[in-house]
Amino acid sequence: MNAPIPNLSKRQIGARVQRFEDTRLMSGAAKYIADITLPDMLHLSFVRSQVAHAKILEVDTSMLEDLDYPVQVFTGKDTDGLSLKANQDLPGVQRSEQPLLALDRLRFVGDPAAVVLADDPYLAEDAAELVFIDFDPLPVVATMEQALAEDTTPLFDGWTGNKFVERQMKGGDLEAARAQAAHVIRRTYRNQRQTGVPMEGRGVIADYDKGTRVLTLWSSTQMPHLVRTYICEELGLPESRIRVIAPDVGGGFGVKGQVFADEVLIAWLAIQTGRPVKWVEDRRENLIASIHARDHEHTLEAYVSAEGRLLGLKADISTDVGAYSTFPFTAGGDPGMAAKVMPGPYDFQAYEATFRALATNKCPLGTYRGVGRPSAVFSQERLMDVIAQEIGMDPIEFRLKNVVKEFPYKNVLGFTYDPGSYEESLLKMRELLAEDIKAAEASKASPDSRIGVGIACFIEQTAHGTGDFTKRRSPIETGYISARVEMSTDGEVLIGLGLQSHGQGLETTCAQVAADALGVGPQRVFVRHGDTLTSPYSVGTWGSRGGPLGGGAVHIAANKIADKLRLIAAHILQVADPATIQLDENRASVIGDPARFVPIPELARAALRNVDRLPEGMTPGLTEEFSLDGPKDGTYANAVHAAIVEIDVKTGKMKLRRFVVVEDCGTILNPMIVDGQVRGGVVQGIGSAIMEHMIYDEEGQPLTTTFADYLMPLATEMPEIDVHHIETPTPLTPLGAKGLGEGGAIGPPAAIANAVANALGVEVEATPLNAQAIWRLAKATRSEG
Amino acid sequence: MSKTTITANGQTKNLSLEPRRLLADVLREDFRLSGVHIGCAHGACGACTVHVDGVPRLSCLTFAVQCDGAEINTVESLGGDDAHHLLQRAFREEHGLQCGYCTPGFLMTMAPYVEEMAAQDRMPEDAEIRHAMSGNICRCTGYQSIVAAVRLAITQRRNGESTQ
Numbered sequence A: 001m002n003a004p005i006p007n008l009s010k011r012q013i014g015a016r017v018q019r020f021e022d023t024r025l026m027s028g029a030a031k032y033i034a035d036i037t038l039p040d041m042l043h044l045s046f047v048r049s050q051v052a053h054a055k056i057l058e059v060d061t062s063m064l065e066d067l068d069y070p071v072q073v074f075t076g077k078d079t080d081g082l083s084l085k086a087n088q089d090l091p092g093v094q095r096s097e098q099p100l101l102a103l104d105r106l107r108f109v110g111d112p113a114a115v116v117l118a119d120d121p122y123l124a125e126d127a128a129e130l131v132f133i134d135f136d137p138l139p140v141v142a143t144m145e146q147a148l149a150e151d152t153t154p155l156f157d158g159w160t161g162n163k164f165v166e167r168q169m170k171g172g173d174l175e176a177a178r179a180q181a182a183h184v185i186r187r188t189y190r191n192q193r194q195t196g197v198p199m200e201g202r203g204v205i206a207d208y209d210k211g212t213r214v215l216t217l218w219s220s221t222q223m224p225h226l227v228r229t230y231i232c233e234e235l236g237l238p239e240s241r242i243r244v245i246a247p248d249v250g251g252g253f254g255v256k257g258q259v260f261a262d263e264v265l266i267a268w269l270a271i272q273t274g275r276p277v278k279w280v281e282d283r284r285e286n287l288i289a290s291i292h293a294r295d296h297e298h299t300l301e302a303y304v305s306a307e308g309r310l311l312g313l314k315a316d317i318s319t320d321v322g323a324y325s326t327f328p329f330t331a332g333g334d335p336g337m338a339a340k341v342m343p344g345p346y347d348f349q350a351y352e353a354t355f356r357a358l359a360t361n362k363c364p365l366g367t368y369r370g371v372g373r374p375s376a377v378f379s380q381e382r383l384m385d386v387i388a389q390e391i392g393m394d395p396i397e398f399r400l401k402n403v404v405k406e407f408p409y410k411n412v413l414g415f416t417y418d419p420g421s422y423e424e425s426l427l428k429m430r431e432l433l434a435e436d437i438k439a440a441e442a443s444k445a446s447p448d449s450r451i452g453v454g455i456a457c458f459i460e461q462t463a464h465g466t467g468d469f470t471k472r473r474s475p476i477e478t479g480y481i482s483a484r485v486e487m488s489t490d491g492e493v494l495i496g497l498g499l500q501s502h503g504q505g506l507e508t509t510c511a512q513v514a515a516d517a518l519g520v521g522p523q524r525v526f527v528r529h530g531d532t533l534t535s536p537y538s539v540g541t542w543g544s545r546g547g548p549l550g551g552g553a554v555h556i557a558a559n560k561i562a563d564k565l566r567l568i569a570a571h572i573l574q575v576a577d578p579a580t581i582q583l584d585e586n587r588a589s590v591i592g593d594p595a596r597f598v599p600i601p602e603l604a605r606a607a608l609r610n611v612d613r614l615p616e617g618m619t620p621g622l623t624e625e626f627s628l629d630g631p632k633d634g635t636y637a638n639a640v641h642a643a644i645v646e647i648d649v650k651t652g653k654m655k656l657r658r659f660v661v662v663e664d665c666g667t668i669l670n671p672m673i674v675d676g677q678v679r680g681g682v683v684q685g686i687g688s689a690i691m692e693h694m695i696y697d698e699e700g701q702p703l704t705t706t707f708a709d710y711l712m713p714l715a716t717e718m719p720e721i722d723v724h725h726i727e728t729p730t731p732l733t734p735l736g737a738k739g740l741g742e743g744g745a746i747g748p749p750a751a752i753a754n755a756v757a758n759a760l761g762v763e764v765e766a767t768p769l770n771a772q773a774i775w776r777l778a779k780a781t782r783s784e785g
Numbered sequence B: 001m002s003k004t005t006i007t008a009n010g011q012t013k014n015l016s017l018e019p020r021r022l023l024a025d026v027l028r029e030d031f032r033l034s035g036v037h038i039g040c041a042h043g044a045c046g047a048c049t050v051h052v053d054g055v056p057r058l059s060c061l062t063f064a065v066q067c068d069g070a071e072i073n074t075v076e077s078l079g080g081d082d083a084h085h086l087l088q089r090a091f092r093e094e095h096g097l098q099c100g101y102c103t104p105g106f107l108m109t110m111a112p113y114v115e116e117m118a119a120q121d122r123m124p125e126d127a128e129i130r131h132a133m134s135g136n137i138c139r140c141t142g143y144q145s146i147v148a149a150v151r152l153a154i155t156q157r158r159n160g161e162s163t164q
Helices: A022-027 A062-066 A121-128 A144-148 A174-180 A224-235 A261-273 A283-289 A333-341 A373-391 A395-402 A422-432 A434-443 A466-472 A506-518 A546-573 A600-608 A671-690 A748-760 A771-777 A779-784 B023-029 B086-094 B103-120 B126-132 B144-158
Strands: A042-048 A054-060 A071-075 A083-085 A097-099 A112-118 A132-137 A163-171 A183-190 A193-195 A203-209 A214-219 A242-245 A277-280 A292-294 A296-304 A310-322 A351-359 A449-462 A481-487 A493-497 A525-529 A581-584 A587-590 A593-599 A623-628 A635-648 A654-664 A721-725 B002-008 B011-017 B049-052 B055-058 B071-073
Touching: A022 B086, A022 B103, A042 A121, A042 A261, A042 A283, A054 A112, A071 A121, A071 A261, A083 A224, A083 A261, A112 A121, A112 A261, A144 A310, A144 A351, A163 A333, A174 A296, A174 A310, A183 A373, A203 A261, A214 A224, A214 A261, A224 A242, A224 A261, A261 A277, A296 A333, A296 A373, A310 A333, A310 A373, A333 A351, A333 A373, A333 A449, A373 A395, A373 A449, A373 A748, A395 A422, A395 A449, A422 A434, A422 A449, A422 A635, A422 A654, A422 A721, A434 A449, A434 A635, A434 A748, A449 A748, A481 A506, A481 A546, A493 A506, A493 A546, A506 A525, A506 A546, A546 A581, A546 A587, A546 A593, A546 A600, A546 A623, A587 A600, A593 A600, A635 A748, A654 A671, A654 A748, A671 A721, A671 A748, A671 B144, A748 A771, A771 A779, B023 B049, B049 B103, B055 B103, B086 B103, B086 B144, B103 B126, B103 B144, B126 B144
Parallel strands: A042 A277, A214 A242, A310 A351, A493 A525, A654 A721, B002 B071
Antiparallel strands: A042 A112, A054 A132, A071 A112, A083 A097, A163 A351, A183 A296, A193 A292, A203 A214, A203 A277, A296 A310, A449 A635, A481 A493, A481 A623, A581 A587, A587 A593, A635 A654, B002 B011, B049 B055, B049 B071
C-alpha cells in the first residue's frame, strides 16, 4: 500500500498524442468481422424462437429439400451434449446450461433452435425461413414478480422456483446501527432493462485446417483468450491448435465481454462441414438475442444518526437476468456487483445485502459498462438525497459529512480503498455548480419551467486482481493482463498486447508507455492486440483494466528491455555503471555527457545480430513479457457527476442544460482519450437515465426490436459535458493509473434523477425518466401552477 | 437479374444483379469497399452513408439496381489511404472517433455540410451542427468531439485550406 509512486518521465505518458489507429478507421481500411471473407465460405443464418417459453416437439426441416440450391441444416439434436455452462460453485446457486442450439425447450424470443448454412448470406436467410419449430407453449415467466411466485414454472428441469442464485453479503453489526439510529429511511428503486448496442453487432467466422488441425476463429469479442479456452474445453481440441482473433471491433461496452454459445457452435460447424463458416449478427438479433443489461430493483433501508452520520445500510437486490447464465461472469454477476459496491464512497461499518438473480423468459443479461454499478449508484445516491432532505441538510453537505476522508480505508465488507479525492471532488463540484444552484432556486417561482441540479458521488473498483475474482467462485478466476514487448534489429518496437482495443485507443496509449521506457518515439511502437497468437495469455478488455494493468504490463516489460539496452550501451561506451545511461530521443547516452551515445537501433542490432558486441555472458535477444495482476481489492477511481435539467412542467419535456464531471482516475496516460472515454460513457449513462428501454410484453415478446423503437442518444439531445480532473496516482499500479472506461456511464442515472427530484420537489424512484415519466412526476407542480 | 452499371470511386462495373441486393452489399462485395458499414440495415443509424451523384444517401435503404448509371463515392475516396481529407484530419485532432464503426457514415454525411458552410462563409451554431448529424448514431464519443471536429473543419475551410 505504501509503495512509492514511480517517478515517471512522463514525456509521452500524459501527452495529448493523436491516435495511431485513426487513419485506418477513417480511410475504410479497417477490417471488422464482416469485412473478412475466406474462400469457399458458408454463411450461417439462425432459426430463432418466436415465442418466449415452449417445449420443442419437432424442428421441421423438410421444406429445405425442395430448394434449388445447396444448404446444410443443423438442429439441437446435432449439437446435443454441447453447451455453455456458467455456474458459480457456491451454496444458493442453481446450476444450468445453455445448449448450443435449443434441444427440448425454447426459453426466450430469439433463442436459436437451428442453423442453416448456404453459399450466400441472402440464400441462408431465405432458407432459414423455411425451417419450422413445432412447439407446445409453456407458461411465460415475464417479470421478476412472476419469477418469485410460488407457482412459477421453472426454466430448467430439476429447479425449484426461478432463482439462479440468492446470497447475502454482510459486515458489522446492523442491529446496533438500527438501535442507534435517529432516522430509519427506506425506499425502493427500479432501473429498466436495456442493452449496450455497439454500432457493430457481433459476428463469428471459423476455419478449420485439416492439415495442421488448427482452428482459427475470428470473433467480434473483447476476450479472445477466454473464447479460446472455452472452445478447447467444450470441443476437446488442444488449445495450442486454436487461434482466436478479434479483428477491428466496432464497440463492445461489455456486450462483447462474454463467451457466447454461438462462438463454440460456429467453431464446431467449421469442423463438421470442413468449410469456413461466417455469421454476422443483424440488428434485430443484436437487440433481442445478444446481451441485455441493468433491470434491477433495490429496496434500501438506511440508519442515520441525529447528527446526520450514516450508521448502517440494509439492501435487498433483485435482478432480472433472463433465460441463461452468461460466461464467465454468470447470472450472479450483476446483482452480486450491486451488493458489493452499494456501500460506495461512504464511511459506515454496518451493512447487509441480500441479492438474487431471477430467471425469466428474456434475453440473457450480461456485462455492460458499469456492471451493476449504475443501478447501485442510482439507488445509493437517490437515497442520499432523500436522507439529506429528511434530516434537513444540503445534499452536498450531507455527502461531505459522510464520505471517506482517510486512506487507506477498510470498508464494511473488508475492501481496502486506496487514496482518492472523494471530499475534494465534492468541494470542486460545489464550486462549479454555484450558479446552477441559484438558477434552480430562482426557477421554483415559475409555474411552467423548473430547473433542477442533481449530483451523484461514487467510486469504482477497477483493475481488481485475482483475490477479488477467486471469492466469486465463478468461471473467471483472475483478471491479469499481459504484454510481450520486442525490439527488432532496426530499433522498432512490437507489442503483443493481451487486451483488445475496440475504441479505447490502446494502440496509442500503450505505445506512449513503451516510448517513455525505451526512449523512442511512440510512432516507432506497433501495438498488436486481440490475437491469441501474438500475445501472452490474458483475460481481455473489460473491468476498467486496460490502462492500469495493460499499460502497467507494457511499462514493466519495456523497462526490462530498457535495462538490457543500458547494459549493452554501458559496455559499448565503456561506462562502468549502466544506471548512468539514459535512453532518450532514440539514443543511449551518458547522463551529463550527451556527446557519448549509441543510437538505439545499433544496440538492438547488437542484441539480435552483432552479438559479438554484447557484454560477455549476455544472452542475445530483446523480447520480454510481463503478466500484471491487479491489486487484490482493485484500485478505486472516484467521481462526482452533476446534471442540470430544465423541465417544461406542462409537457414533461426535459432539457439537459449542462452535465459536469469531476473525476479522478489517477495518472492520466492520454488526456484526450480520457476525456473521450468520460464523455462517451456519460452519454451512454444519459441514455440509461432518460430513454433506453428494452420493453417486453406480458407474453415475453420484445417490443423494441429496431432503432425506431429502442431509443438512444442522438447528437441533438445531448448537452455539452464539462469534464474536470483531479489526479491522485495510486501506489497499487505501476503507472499510478486507475481504471476509467466505465465510470462515465455510472453516474448519470443518479445525477439526472436527483436533478429531476430537485426541479419538481418530488421523489424519483425509477428510470427511464422519459417525457411520460417526467409528465407524471410533474403532476403536483402543475396543480400548484 | 438486372443489368446495372455502377461507378464507385471512379471505377465502373457492369453488373448483373438480383433486384433485392442492397447498394451497401454491392459496394462491399462487388467493389470490395469495406468502408461502407452496415449498422442497422433499416435506415436509422447512418453508418452506411455514401454519396450517390454527390448526395449523401443510406446505402442500406437503397437497392443497387436503383443506382444504374449513378456515380457513387464512399469514404475510401474521401482522403485516400492516409485519411488526409480536411474533415478526417479534424476528426483525428479532436478525437472525433473511438471504435470507428460509425465514422465513415459521419464523414460522408458531414463532408458536404462543411463545404456548404464554407461556401456560405458561415460558422453555424453547435445546435445546427448537431441537427445536421442527427441521422447518424455514434455510441462511443458522446458527439461533442465530432461537433468540435466539424467546427474545426469549417473554420479551416473558411480560412482557405484545401480539403486535401
